[in-house]
Amino acid sequence: GVELLYEDVPDTLSQLIRTAFVPKPGYKFIVSDFSAIEARVLAWFAGEIWRQEVFEKGGDIYCASASQMFKVPVEKHGVNGHLRQKGKIAELALGYGGSVGALKAMGALEMGLSEDELQPLVTAWRNSNQNIVRFWWDIDRAAMNAVKYHMDGEVCGVKFCYQSGMLFITLLSGRRLSYVKPKLGTNQFGSECITYEGIGGTKKWERLETYGPKLVENIVQATSRDILCYAMRTMSHCFITMHIHDELVIEARPGVDLKVLCEQMGRTPPWANGLKLRADGYETMFYKKD
Numbered sequence: 418g419v420e421l422l423y424e425d426v427p428d429t430l431s432q433l434i435r436t437a438f439v440p441k442p443g444y445k446f447i448v449s450d451f452s453a454i455e456a457r458v459l460a461w462f463a464g465e466i467w468r469q470e471v472f473e474k475g476g477d478i479y480c481a482s483a484s485q486m487f488k489v490p491v492e493k494h495g496v497n498g499h500l501r502q503k504g505k506i507a508e509l510a511l512g513y514g515g516s517v518g519a520l521k522a523m524g525a526l527e528m529g530l531s532e533d534e535l536q537p538l539v540t541a542w543r544n545s546n547q548n549i550v551r552f553w554w555d556i557d558r559a560a561m562n563a564v565k566y567h568m569d570g571e572v573c574g575v576k577f578c579y580q581s582g583m584l585f586i587t588l589l590s591g592r593r594l595s596y597v598k599p600k601l602g603t604n605q606f607g608s609e610c611i612t613y614e615g616i617g618g619t620k621k622w623e624r625l626e627t628y629g630p631k632l633v634e635n636i637v638q639a640t641s642r643d644i645l646c647y648a649m650r651t652m653s654h655c656f657i658t659m660h661i662h663d664e665l666v667i668e669a670r671p672g673v674d675l676k677v678l679c680e681q682m683g684r685t686p687p688w689a690n691g692l693k694l695r696a697d698g699y700e701t702m703f704y705k706k707d
Contacts, residue, residue, distance in 0.1 A: 448667075462573050652678065
């Protein structure tokens with residue numbers, strides 16, 4: 418019966434596993450997650466003011482991105498609404514140095530974009546986000562200097578140092594990211610890059626490549642994780658059943674207010690001054706994707 422009604426049986430069953438998580442009798446689940454946490458953290462680090470203003474005003478980042486790229490107003494289901502899809506695919510694929518290949522991997526061709534449109538899309542996004550592009554290469558330079566010359570460096574409060582055969586990146590939260598036995602190598606394009614030892618796609622210990630935009634991805638995602646940890650401490654009075662990526666699942670009494678918990682979760686840590694956060698949520702009697 419499942420095979421008859423649904424295309425993918427394993428996927429259907431894996432989705433149903435979520436519903437096995439239920440609150441105890443007389444309670445409800447409140448599921449709250451951060452809105453566009455990585456995009457917000459990246460814009461904050463890089464000082465991309467127009468993006469921060471979009472988030473502050475509660476705007477649609479896909480429409481705003483398309484508007485910035487194509488220099489025309491873009492509204493969802495409104496004027497130039499067809500451009501929102503291009504803004505969305507660009508946002509999802511290009512924030513961490515991605516190019517034409519990343520757009521294809523995100524399904525740009527299946528979404529109706531032509532091969533000829535891809536490179537202009539990359540160029541338009543990078544021209545609209547020059548502070549983010551600058552941030553990639555400032556991070557790249559600081560990491561290179563730390564590995565090559567054992568020079569300490571700092572970019573937007575993120576600190577770099579080489580110590581005891583490790584590259585350490587200290588986040589604003591105080592936590593350190595560690596890269597084992599870093600050294601300089603040459604990538605597939607013939608450019609100088611950093612390599613380090615870690616677990617690769619084969620699940621074996623091997624030498625991996627990295628560079629500025631990829632390090633930015635590590636920094637942004639690690640910072641987003643630390644923000645979630647701060648939120649969990651702020652909400653320690655709640656019973657947090659579990660957390661999934663940027664989402665908290667809280668078991669609460671019927672009278673607990675969803676808006677109050679979202680407001681508490683969206684508070685900015687003291688070490689992230691100026692970062693605009695927002696959390697949204699819903700109530701449910703079993704865990705599910707909203």
